[in-house]
Amino acid sequence: MPRIGHARTDLTDRPVLFWPLHDILIAYRPDTRPIQVVRVLHGARDPEGLRKDLGRRPPDGDTRP
Numbered sequence: 849m850p851r852i853g854h855a856r857t858d859l860t861d862r863p864v865l866f867w868p869l870h871d872i873l874i875a876y877r878p879d880t881r882p883i884q885v886v887r888v889l890h891g892a893r894d895p896e897g898l899r900k901d902l903g904r905r906p907p908d909g910d911t912r913p
Contacts (some may be wrong), residue, residue: 851865851878852865852867852874853865853866853867853874853878854866860875862886863877863878863879864876864877864878864886865878868891871890871891871892872887872888872889872890872891873889873890874887874888874889875887875888875889877912
């Protein structure tokens with residue numbers, strides 16, 4: 849179901865949505881077909897570490913999320 853989940857501007861400014869599932873948090877790009885999962889994160893992970901991991905922008909020319 850595209851667009852299910854929510855944005856987490858406290859973690860990243862990237863165009864991804866997050867969906868919790870048990871002890872994990874799934875980050876995905878809702879505008880791709882098929883849906884592109886960007887990260888699968890454990891819910892107990894330190895929020896500061898998540899911000900550093902998800903908030904980084906790739907080098908110029910790199911299109912990875």
